[in-house]
Structures are given as C-alpha cells and as structure tokens.
Amino acid sequence: MAVTAMLATTTWAGGLMTNTNYHIAFDRMMARGASFDVDAAFSNPAGLVWGHEGWQVSLNFQKPWQDRDIQLTANNFLAVPSMGYAGVNIDQKFPGKASAPIVPALFASYKKDNWAVSTMIGIVGSGGFVKYDEGIPMFNALVMAKLFSSASLTPDRYNIASQMEGKQYIFGGQLNFSYKITDNFAAAVGLRANYYDGYNRGHVTATTTPELGSMKLIDLQLDCLQKGWGFTPIISLDYHEGPLTVAARYEFRTKINTKNDTKTLDATIKNTDPTTAATIPYITGATALAQFGDKVAAYEDGAKTRYDMPSLFSLAIGYEFTDKLRATVEYHNFDDKHAKMGGDRQKELKHGTHELLAGVEYDINEKFTVSCGGQRTDYGLADDYQQNTSFACDSWSVGLGGAWNINKKIRLNAGYFITIYSDYKKESSAYQGTPWPATETYSRTNNVIGLGIDYKF
Helix, strand or coil: CHHHHCCCCCCCCECCCEECCCCHHHHHHCCCCCCCCCCHHHHCHHHHHHCCCEEEEEEEEEEEEEEEEEEEEEEEECCEHHHCECCEEEEEEECEEEECCCEEEEEEEEEECCEEEEEEEEEEEEEEEEEECCCCHHHHHHHHHHHHHHHCCCHHHEEEEEEEEEEEEEEEEEEEEEEECCCCEEEEEEEEEEEEEEEEEEEEEEEECHHHCCCEEEEEEEEEEEEEEEEEEEEEEEEEECCEEEEEEEECCECCEEEEEEEEEEEEEECCCCCCCCCCCEEEHHHHHHCCCHHHHCCCCCCEEEECECCEEEEEEEEECCCCEEEEEEEEEECHHHCCEHHHHHHHCCCCEEEEEEEEEEECCCCEEEEEEEEEEECCCCCCCCECCECCCCEEEEEEEEEEECCCCEEEEEEEEEEEECCEEEEECCHHHCCCCEEEEEEEEEEEEEEEEEEEC
C-alpha cells in the first residue's frame, strides 16, 4: 500500500489542505457523513457501532486527472514611454498537468456489541503533483523584467526556456475507538498521524537569439525537498433513532512544520556592467540569487515552511425514507484562516472553506444499488492568497455510480465524479514587483473514476 500510494499525483475533493474522498462511496454519493458502512472509519467513526458485527475491510483505487492552467495577459509590458519603447503584449497560457496512475485507500473496522475500532490509511491532504512544461508566469516575467532593467534587452532579442514542477502530499493513518453510550447515542475518539512529502523543482534559462550568438544571459536552477510530521485528534458523535441519523465530527488543527532539504538553488547572470564584464563575464552564487529577492528565499536550504491542516467541523443528517431509499445532507467548515501556511497566506483569505454536500442512494434490488450526489465548495479566496505555485478555484462537484452485492460478504463499488471550477482572475497594477500591470487567470478541471471492494467477515 505504501509503495502504491507514492504513485499518487493529483488533488482530491475537500478543503485547501484536506482531502475528503477516499472511499468509492464518496465518488458516487458525495455526502457520507451519516454512513454506518466501512467508509465511516473516516466520515463517521461513531456510527460504526450501528454497522456490521465483526470484521470488515475495504480496498479502494481511484484514477484522477486534472488540468491547472495559468493565463498571463499583459498589455505594453516593459513599456517605458520616456525611452520611446511601447513594450510587448503578452497573452500566453501556461498549461499545468496533473494525473495519477492509481490512488489507493484502505479501511478496516471491528465491531462487537457496543464498541468498535477502526482505521483508515490514505492520502489525507494537500495539493498533489503538477508539472508546467513551459514554466510559470511569475518566474518568466521576473526574468524578462531583469533583462530589460539591467541590460535594456527586449524580448525579441532572447528566448526563454523554463519548466516547473511541484509535489505536495500528506499521507495519513487514522485509528478510532467508538462506543455506544445509550441505545441512540454513540461517541468516538481518534488520532491520525500525517506525513508531509513535497518538492519544488524547475529552471528558467534565457539565451540570446541565434542571430546574437545564443549567449546565455540568465540560468536559474531549483531542486528543493520538504518533509514534516503532524498529528490530528478527532472527535465524532452520532445520534441514531429509527430512520434518522444526525452525526458530527471535529478534527483539530494539525501543525506541520517542514524543513527544506535544498539540493540545488543556483543562479548565473550575465554581467552587463561594462567596467567589470571583461574580467567577470558572469555573476554566480549568492550574489546572483540575491537579485531575485524574496522569490527564491523560501527555497533556501534549512528554511522552514508551515503547511498546517485546518480544523474541520462536519455535520450530517441522514434519513431512510424507505428500506430502499436513503438520503444525506452535510456541511463542512475548514478553519483555514487559523491554519498557518508559508508566508502567512492564510491571513489573506476572506473566510475558511464552506462545503455543502447532498447525496441519495437507492437499492434497485438485493444485488444492485445506484446513487448520486453533489458538492459546493467556497474557499473564501482573495488575490493575495493566490500564487502561481499554489492556487485554488471555487467549484461544484457531481458524482454518480453504484454498488453490486456479489454475495453476502462482498460488495463492489464503482463511481465517477467531475468537478467544475470557476476561473479566478487576479489583476495586478505592479505585476510581481515590476512597474507594469498584468492579469493572471487561474483555471482548473478535475475528473475521478474509482473502483473498490468491501469484504465482511
């Protein structure tokens, strides 16, 4: 499982730093906060006391694929009217691709009389892996501005080759203990261990055009690894009477403080000072890096960055209308504004993440079940929160699928969900610290298909 999990390379449903879709039942129904099935090991641990007596396990695999694109638009970029230079117009898309061969999650529980123990192992948070084969706007524009201000070089006199890729995963293992206090009320306590594994790698190289000799002007190289640990206490409550279930869950804030293990952070810049260029043609090392300012400071070896997982409050109401028809509505609140991020970005958010979920499930017969659901996610985004290396977009998600009871012990789940994002447009009067305005438009797409198997002993 651990080896397979390392192949995962994408973002899931949930908050800015917390995932919520591990079991395929979520893919096909979305709202699972009132579940008594094995997926309740994550979504409703207290509810397991009304579930299957004895052991049950579940193994789930999901295949997601995603685009994360940045569109840079700038009119008269680098313009200096006093020099008679009108600048250049930029309208360039920087496509980002994220995908995964396979994303696994494992669930298990054991119930006896009034108590139950359960566990869940999966990728519990963060943003996944993304690669920009044409780099990202913030570094490309920074190089363009540097070449113009220091050497009066216009974009028609050089070419930029850049690439950027990043990874953020939080792997988690959760253990819960549940107890039925009365005939209608149960509680659970749990603890999750979280391991953060991430990196940022890339380069930006500017070279004069072949007509000017293909001389290297700027070469910026980056390879930075980040790792860290954190622990999450969890409390779960469940009230169940007849067809009605009311469940609540609270995950405390998880402090994760990562430390850089920087393999490469180098810069080479062509010396354009005529008094020293003959003897020192290139500036390298710390002197060259200093010219990129705070854009590279976060990647220095030994630097620490916070990637806290926010506290999460979940409230779900489930109701069985008939023996065959069930529905659930659910609310999530992620307290992102009090979960520390690099550069204290969380302070820029307008509010924490609000999610509304709803799902319905219908048993066609003893063998087959169909379900569908939806989710609305509002992150409380603001311009100063959005970055090229980490951005979000509000969204709607729709899922559907079904289950096949192969026999009394084995159930096969299949599901699909799509997330439709709203583009986020960020306008800046002084783009990336330059004197010129520009607009960035962030856009995303996301699709997930999943297959899982539940087994009851």
